């Protein structure tokens with residue numbers, strides 16, 4: 001691989017991103033960058049009223065991820081050190097395009113591009129695909145109170161948005177390696193062989 005591996009684990013809500021990224025970080029001895037969820041002051045409000053809170057929430061996620069990406073670049077990428085993250089900053093566009101409307105969506109899109117276009121992005125994406133049934137099961141297992149009443153239509157829409165986004169990324173950034181994992185059938189938590197297979201694939205790519 002020409003550049004230091006910058007690995008992102010992606011997929012819709014509850015797919016298993018944090019779980020897989022943490023397992024891989026440990027197995028491959030990689031530093032991990034994790035999504036900030038618990039300190040997010042807008043997330044619970046957003047799930048109560050999406051139209052009222054979407055702009056604040058998307059901006060909060062964008063600013064946090066921008067800071068984390070800046071730090072990731074200086075601490076790891078610029079020094080040629082590999083790193084893994086449980087998200088790709090592109091997810092800001094996936095969510096923003098879905099939750100925002102009208103001029104707010106346009107403004108947000110512009111801000112996203114101004115902030116991120118000149119920054120390095122992950123060159124390996126592990127995309128965990130999973131159906132609605134699997135995601136709902138895992139969201140319930142995680143048990144965050146504010147995700148309890150998640151609108152299934154919203155989640156289903158995000159599943160489709162993720163598929164479209166990964167297809168777009170594959171065209172926009174042909175050098176990015178996208179590995180799709182069938183999150184319904186491949187169970188890296190319960191089945192050690194499944195995890196070994198994913199980790200071995202990644203080790204090969206990182207050579």
Ligand SMILES: Nc1ncnc2c1ncn2[C@@H]1O[C@H](COP(=O)(O)OP(=O)(O)O)[C@@H](O)[C@H]1O
Nearest residue numbers: 013014015016017018019138141142187188189
């Ligand atoms: N492959 C899996 N099999 C069973 N449970 C899983 C699996 N992946 C994740 N989980 C569980 O599902 C919940 C959501 O996983 P998490 O990693 O937080 O998802 P994400 O980061 O994609 O939102 C957690 O409770 C986690 O332990």
Ligand SMILES: Nc1nc2c(ncn2[C@H]2C[C@H](O)[C@@H](COP(=O)(O)O)O2)c(=O)[nH]1
Nearest residue numbers: 012013014035037061091092095099147
């Ligand atoms: N509207 C948005 N919601 C987001 C975004 N990133 C994450 N989230 C939500 C989804 C979950 O409830 C929670 C944690 O995300 P996981 O995918 O790690 O489960 O935060 C976003 O950019 N916009």
